[in-house]
Amino acid sequence: MQITEVKTIGILGAGRVGTAIARRAIAAGYAVKIATSKSPEEIALLLEIMVPGAVAATAQDAIAESDIVILALPLSKYRQLQPELLAGKIVIDAMNYWAPTDGTIPEFETEASSSEVVQKFLPQSRLVRSFNHMGYHEIDEEACPKGDSERRALAIAGDDMDARQTVAHFIDRIGFDPVDAGSLASSRLFATGTPVFGASLTRDTMADALQQTV
Numbered sequence: 001m002q003i004t005e006v007k008t009i010g011i012l013g014a015g016r017v018g019t020a021i022a023r024r025a026i027a028a029g030y031a032v033k034i035a036t037s038k039s040p041e042e043i044a045l046l047l048e049i050m051v052p053g054a055v056a057a058t059a060q061d062a063i064a065e066s067d068i069v070i071l072a073l074p075l076s077k078y079r080q081l082q083p084e085l086l087a088g089k090i091v092i093d094a095m096n097y098w099a100p101t102d103g104t105i106p107e108f109e110t111e112a113s114s115s116e117v118v119q120k121f122l123p124q125s126r127l128v129r130s131f132n133h134m135g136y137h138e139i140d141e142e143a144c145p146k147g148d149s150e151r152r153a154l155a156i157a158g159d160d161m162d163a164r165q166t167v168a169h170f171i172d173r174i175g176f177d178p179v180d181a182g183s184l185a186s187s188r189l190f191a192t193g194t195p196v197f198g199a200s201l202t203r204d205t206m207a208d209a210l211q212q213t214v
């Protein structure tokens with residue numbers, strides 16, 4: 001088992017969930033670089049207000065200079081990602097497929113988890129799905145210290161065990177209990193429409209809910 005030492009988090013997307021994770025990461029002592037489809041100059045002021053301490057970057061720099069990259073853009077835009085830039089990187093997929101906002105996208109209208117489709121598009125990335133089942137305001141408001149009996153859990157799933165461990169450590173440091181659901185295919189257990197999605201669960205109740213969904 002090899003946990004990657006993580007100092008810098010790169011986030012693609014400066015909307016609700018991207019900025020919420022960024023605030024938690026900065027509070028936990030990580031350096032954070034954020035990119036959108038706009039130039040760094042265009043998002044600098046927004047970041048100064050929404051995520052003081054985060055650095056506006058191009059996608060290329062946010063990815064290259066980070067130990068973990070978080071996908072916090074609309075899933076409908078996933079084909080705008082550049083697989084070659086993300087090759088070899090630990091990548092957290094926080095995206096959900098929601099046809100009313102994303103539009104109908106045939107490749108996501110299947111039994112497979114959306115993260116499996118994203119992994120196919122990013123074949124050389126070490127993809128871990130997480131954060132997708134928690135509302136952005138809860139990421140901000142419900143983080144709490146390790147050991148608190150009310151601490152909220154975040155499920156993780158991915159095919160690379162070292163990447164899962166690295167992401168689990170990151171999640172723990174920013175204020176949540178990681179619950180390892182297993183392979184990337186298991187991420188369907190906490191996708192949109194499952195009992196886990198949007199539920200307020202601790203580590204133990206999350207583990208039970210995942211079991212019941214199998």
Ligand SMILES: NC(=O)c1ccc[n+]([C@@H]2O[C@H](COP(=O)([O-])OP(=O)(O)OC[C@H]3O[C@@H](n4cnc5c(N)ncnc54)[C@H](OP(=O)(O)O)[C@@H]3O)[C@@H](O)[C@H]2O)c1
Nearest residue numbers: 013014015016017036037072073075080095096132135136
């Ligand atoms: N909202 C929640 O509570 C929540 C919780 C968990 C997961 N999620 C999932 O997380 C994803 C983002 O949701 P959100 O609510 O944060 O959306 P949002 O508020 O609409 O923000 C989306 C962000 O992505 C950026 N973006 C668009 N295209 C991009 C690209 N090619 N590269 C980099 N950034 C790009 C947008 O900026 P520009 O358009 O200026 O580039 C914007 O900053 C969705 O898949 C959603 O299902 C949401």
